[in-house]
Amino acid sequence: MRYKLFIPGPCEVDEEVLAAMGQPTPRHYGPEWMEVFRETIGLLKQVFQTQNDLFIVPGAGSAALDMALGSLLREGETVVVGNNGFFGERLGTIAQAHGLRVVWLAAPEGKPLDPDDLRRVLDREPEAKAVAVVHHETATTVLNPLRELAAVANERGLPIIVDAISSLGGVPLPVDEWHIDVCVTVANKCLECPPGLALVSVSPRAWEWVDRHEEQTHGWYLSLRTWREYATKWADWHPYPVTLPTNNILALRVSLRRILAEGLEARYERYRWAAQAVRQGLKAMGFEMFVEGSFASPIATAVKARSEFKVDELVHYLAKEHGILVSGGIGPLHGKIFRVGHMGKASTLPYLMEFLFAVEEFLRKKGLEIPPGASLVGLTHYAVRDT
Numbered sequence: 001m002r003y004k005l006f007i008p009g010p011c012e013v014d015e016e017v018l019a020a021m022g023q024p025t026p027r028h029y030g031p032e033w034m035e036v037f038r039e040t041i042g043l044l045k046q047v048f049q050t051q052n053d054l055f056i057v058p059g060a061g062s063a064a065l066d067m068a069l070g071s072l073l074r075e076g077e078t079v080v081v082g083n084n085g086f087f088g089e090r091l092g093t094i095a096q097a098h099g100l101r102v103v104w105l106a107a108p109e110g111k112p113l114d115p116d117d118l119r120r121v122l123d124r125e126p127e128a129k130a131v132a133v134v135h136h137e138t139a140t141t142v143l144n145p146l147r148e149l150a151a152v153a154n155e156r157g158l159p160i161i162v163d164a165i166s167s168l169g170g171v172p173l174p175v176d177e178w179h180i181d182v183c184v185t186v187a188n189k190c191l192e193c194p195p196g197l198a199l200v201s202v203s204p205r206a207w208e209w210v211d212r213h214e215e216q217t218h219g220w221y222l223s224l225r226t227w228r229e230y231a232t233k234w235a236d237w238h239p240y241p242v243t244l245p246t247n248n249i250l251a252l253r254v255s256l257r258r259i260l261a262e263g264l265e266a267r268y269e270r271y272r273w274a275a276q277a278v279r280q281g282l283k284a285m286g287f288e289m290f291v292e293g294s295f296a297s298p299i300a301t302a303v304k305a306r307s308e309f310k311v312d313e314l315v316h317y318l319a320k321e322h323g324i325l326v327s328g329g330i331g332p333l334h335g336k337i338f339r340v341g342h343m344g345k346a347s348t349l350p351y352l353m354e355f356l357f358a359v360e361e362f363l364r365k366k367g368l369e370i371p372p373g374a375s376l377v378g379l380t381h382y383a384v385r386d387t
C-alpha cells in the first residue's frame, strides 16, 4: 500500500525528485560527475547560507553527529549538551560514546532550552570545550532558540555543534550569520529527499578545534580530517574518501533546485501555513496542542492525547482507512501525544484537506459532535496557497 506520510521525517518526496533516483547510475568521479557534485555543494551552501566547508557524507544524520563530536573533541573533554527531549539525550549518548564528559543543559519536555541557563552552566564549567544542541527537538516539536544559544557559546569562544537534522530548510537557519560552527542535517527531512545522505558544514573555528591535537583518535571514515584531506588531495576528480551514492545526490540536486526556485522564505512560509492549518483545524475539533507559543515548530505538530479514545486508535484508523501515517510519541511521551509532520507533500493543500477530513470522520465515528467542516477552519482563515 502506498501511504501518505504525515510523520516528522522521512517525508513524502516529489515525483521529480524520485525520478532522479531512477536515472542510470553515474560513476562517482571524473569530470561529468564533478560538475554535478560541485553544483550540489554550491546549492547546499545557499540553503545552509554558509561559506564554510560542507561535506556530503553517505549515512544517517547520526553519522555526521558522530563525526562532529569525535572530530572536535577528545576523550575526557567536557561538552555541554542541550537536553529537552529524545534527540537531545541521543546527542549526549553519542558524546559519551566518544568518552566525553557530558554536562547537561536541561529543560522539561515541551519547553525550550534557555540561553541564560547555558550561561550559568558555562560559568560553573570553565573546562567546557564545546556546546552541542538540537535545533528542532523532533520528539516534542519544540524549536530551540538556536540563535541565542549560539550567541552564548560565541561569547565564550566555544564552538557550537548543532543537530539541525529536522530543521534545516524548513525554518530560518543562516549558518554564518548565527555563527554555527558545525551544522548537521540530512536529505530526508526538510530537504524533501529520500534517506541516505548526511550533510555537515564546518567553520574555521571548528577546524581549529579539530587541529588542536596532533593525532586522529576516533577512526577514519567519520573523521573530518579524512574528508578535508581528500577534498584537497583529490580536489579535481574525487574530493571525498569513499564512493558516494550518486543517485541520492542527483535527487538532492533536483530537490535543492526546487527549494531555491520556490525561495527559502516562501518555503518557510509554506510550512508555517501548513502548521497553522493543522493546528487551527485540530483545535476547532477539541484537541489541545502539546507546545504553544513561539517555540511551537512549523515543521511538525505534537497534539495531546484526549480522554475519549487512545492515540493508537486514531493512528491506526488513519492508516487503515485513509493510508495516512502520523507518528505517536516516543519514549516517555508514548501514548501521551501524536505528531503530524508538515514536510514534503504534507504541506500541500490536497494532502492537508484529506488529513483534516479523515480526523473529522474519525471523531464522528467515535460519537463526538463536530460541526461539519470544522477541521478546515485553518485553511479558510488564511490565504490558501496553490501548491
Ligand SMILES: *Cc1c(COP(=O)(O)O)cnc(C)c1O
Pocket: 009, 059, 060, 061, 062, 063, 087, 134, 136, 137, 138, 163, 164, 165, 166, 186
Ligand atoms: C530524525 C532525527 C535524528 C536521527 O537522524 P538519523 O538520520 O536517523 O540518524 C536526529 N535528530 C533529530 C532532531 C531528528 O529529527
